[in-house]
Amino acid sequence: MIQEIVIASGKGGTGKTFISSNLSYFLLKNGFNILSVDADVEAPDLLLALGGVKKKIFHEDFYGNIVDIDYSKCIGCGLCEDVCRFNAISIKNGLPRIDYNSCEGFGACMLVCPVKAMSMKKIRRGNIFIAISNENIPIVTGDLDVGERNSGLLVYRLRNIARKYALEKGLNIVVIDAAPGIGCPVVSSIVGANLLIIVIEPTSQSLKGAKRLLNLSKKLGLNIVSIINKYDLNQTFSKKIEKNDELNVIGKIGYDENVVKAYSLMIPFLKLYPEDSVSKNLIKIFYKILSEVKS
Numbered sequence: 001m002i003q004e005i006v007i008a009s010g011k012g013g014t015g016k017t018f019i020s021s022n023l024s025y026f027l028l029k030n031g032f033n034i035l036s037v038d039a040d041v042e043a044p045d046l047l048l049a050l051g052g053v054k055k056k057i058f059h060e061d062f063y064g065n066i067v068d069i070d071y072s073k074c075i076g077c078g079l080c081e082d083v084c085r086f087n088a089i090s091i092k093n094g095l096p097r098i099d100y101n102s103c104e105g106f107g108a109c110m111l112v113c114p115v116k117a118m119s120m121k122k123i124r125r126g127n128i129f130i131a132i133s134n135e136n137i138p139i140v141t142g143d144l145d146v147g148e149r150n151s152g153l154l155v156y157r158l159r160n161i162a163r164k165y166a167l168e169k170g171l172n173i174v175v176i177d178a179a180p181g182i183g184c185p186v187v188s189s190i191v192g193a194n195l196l197i198i199v200i201e202p203t204s205q206s207l208k209g210a211k212r213l214l215n216l217s218k219k220l221g222l223n224i225v226s227i228i229n230k231y232d233l234n235q236t237f238s239k240k241i242e243k244n245d246e247l248n249v250i251g252k253i254g255y256d257e258n259v260v261k262a263y264s265l266m267i268p269f270l271k272l273y274p275e276d277s278v279s280k281n282l283i284k285i286f287y288k289i290l291s292e293v294k295s
Contacts, residue, residue, distance in 0.1 A: 001172070002163065002166050002167070002171065002172060002173070002174055003172060003173050003174070003194045003195070003293045004173075004174045004176060004192070004193040004194050004195075005023070005173065005174070005175050005176065005193065005194065005195045005197065005289065005293060006176040006178055006189055006190045006193045006195070006196050006197065007019050007020045007023070007175070007176065007177055007178060007197045007199060008178035008179075008180075008186060008189065008190060008196060008197070008198060008199070008213060009178075009180055009198060009199045009200065009206070009209060009210065009213070010180070010181065010182065010198070010200075010206065010208065010209015010210045010211070010212050010213045011180055011181065011205055011206055011209035012180035012181075013180075013201070014180075014199045014200060014201045014206055014229055015199050015201065015229035015230070015253075015259075016040075016177055016178065016180070016199050017040075017045055017046055017049050017177055018049070018229070018259060018263075018269070019197065019199055019227060019229070020036065020046055020049075020175055020176075020177035021036075021046060021049035021050050021177075021268050022268050022269055022270050022282055022286075023175055023286055023289070024036045024046075024050060024135075024137050024175045024268075025050065025135060025137070025268040025270050025271060026270060026282070026283065026286045027173055027175070027286075028135070028136070028137055029270075032172060032173050033169070033170060033171040033172050033173070034137065034138075034171060034172075034173045034174070034175060035137075035138050035139075035140065035162055035165060035166050035169075035171045035173070035174045035175070036050070036137055036138070036139045036140070036174070036175045036176075036177070037139070037140045037141070037158055037159065037162045037174060037175070037176040037177065038139060038140070038141040038142070038177050039142070039155045039158055039159070039176050039177060039178050039179060039185060039188070039189040040177060040178065040179040040180070040185070041126065041142040041143060041144045041151050041154050041155060041158070041179070041185060042144050042151060042179065042185075043179075044141050044142065044143055046139060046141065046177045047131060047133055047139050047141055048263075048266055049263060049266065049268070050133040050134070050135045050137050050139065050266075050268065051133045051134030051135045051266050051267065051268075052133065052134050052266050053131045053132075053133065053134075054131070054132045054133055054134045054136070055131065055132045056129055056130070056131045057130050057131065057132065057138075058128075058129055058130035058161075058165075059127065059128070059129040059130075060127065060128050060129075060161075061124055061126075061127050061128075062124070062125050062126045062127055062128050062142065062144075062150075062154050062157060063122040063123060063124055063125060064105050064122070064123055064125040064148070064150035064153055064154075065105030065107070065120040065121070065122060065123070065150075066098070066100055066103050066105050066120070066121060066123050067088075067089075067098055067103055067105065067107075067109055067110070067118055067119070067120060068118070068119050068120065068121045069096060069098065069117055069118060070117045070118075070119065071095060071117070073115045073116065073117035074095060074096065074115065074117040075114070075115055075117075076091070076094045076095050076096070077114060078091050078096070079109075079112045079113065079114070080096050080109035080112060080113055080118060081096060082112075083108045083109060083111075083112045084108065084109055085106075085108070086102050086103065086104050086106075087099075087102060088100075088102035088103040088104070089109060096109075101147070104150060105120065105150065105153075107120060124145070125144060125145055125148040125150050125154065126142060126143050126144040126145045126148060126154055127142070127143055128140070128141070128142045128143075128154070128157060128158060128161060129141060130161070130165060134266075135268065135271075138165070138169075138171075140158055140161055140162040140165065141158075142154045142155065142157070142158045151179070151183075151184060151185040152183070152184025152185050152187065152188045153184075153188075154185070155179075155184075155185045155188035155189055156188045159176070159188065159189070162174055162176075173293070176189055176193070178190065180209075181209070182209075182212050182213050182216050186213070186216075187216070190216075190217065190220065190222060191220055192220075193222060194223065194293055195222075195223050195224075195225065195289065195292050195293050196217050196222045196223065196224050196225075197225055197226070197227060197289065198210050198213055198214065198217075198224060198225070198226040198227070198247065199226070199227050199229055200226055200227070200228050200229065200241055200247070201228070201229050201230050201233070202228060202230065202231055202233055202234035202235075202237040202238040202241065203234070203237070204237075207237075207240075207241055210226065210247065214246060214247060223292065224246075224247070224248055225248045225249075225250045225288070225289065225292055226241075226247040226248055226249045226250065227249070227250065227251055227252065227253065227285060228241055228242070228249060228251075228252035228253070229252075229253050230253070230254065230255040231252035231253065231254060232254045232255055233255050238252060250285060250288045250289070250292075251281060251284060251285035251288065252281070253278055253281050253282065253285070254277065254278060254281070256276065256277075256278045258272070258273050258276065258278075259278070269282070270282060270283070
């Protein structure tokens with residue numbers, strides 16, 4: 001059975017990739033057959049945190065859908081404008097016009113069009129590839145082209161490719177580094193996961209984002225734990241976070257300037273500074289994570 005662990009946060013900059021990369025490294029060094037997934041497709045950097053590309057083993061272009069209108073059929077009824085939840089359709093001079101910067105290609109307009117004037121056409125939105133990192137960790141990663149849409153659909157495709165690869169290779173744990181926030185790519189990352197790890201820093205903005213993610217996760221029925229990163233930057237606020245039982249804080253990590261050095265060298269912190277107090281805290285937290293996955 002494949003266990004999926006997702007690392008997410010309610011806002012950017014909390015240290016998701018720091019946790020994801022070091023958790024992946026820890027699991028590999030402790031004998032687990034793992035696969036990592038970078039689901040932050042607008043700014044993927046998990047591969048860099050794990051040493052960069054050693055070898056690419058799979059690639060495919062990712063295509064999304066956009067709406068096309070046959071104006072020889074269109075009667076200008078406006079039903080398509082009414083149903084589009086992304087406000088991508090507007091009526092101008094009696095006919096619908098598509099704002100392709102807003103169109104997500106959901107196709108509701110096609111369903112309501114009484115004369116079948118709406119159709120879908122495929123457009124390249126980005127790419128997906130699997131690479132072996134220089135730490136010998138297989139990573140499935142996606143990269144959305146600049147200004148393109150369908151990030152949620154790309155993440156959905158990423159996870160399907162990751163599951164297929166994990167099954168073929170007999171891998172037992174998939175670590176997913178999600179995008180920040182609670183938008184479509186995050187929903188696509190966390191739905192159906194075995195464990196969600198919420199990374200929080202001791203600021204009111206981060207706590208607010210974490211609570212939003214917590215509420216979303218409850219609706220999806222997920223098992224949740226939290227980690228406070230850089231807790232010693234505001235220990236009073238960190239204690240406030242710890243008192244929130246719903247967040248289920250299982251550990252906290254102090255601020256360390258060596259984290260930046262590890263990133264710049266593209267070496268996992270656990271490997272570069274194994275005797276550091278941050279590394280020792282990470283290992284304690286990771287064993288707790290394993291117990292959550294196994295339970």
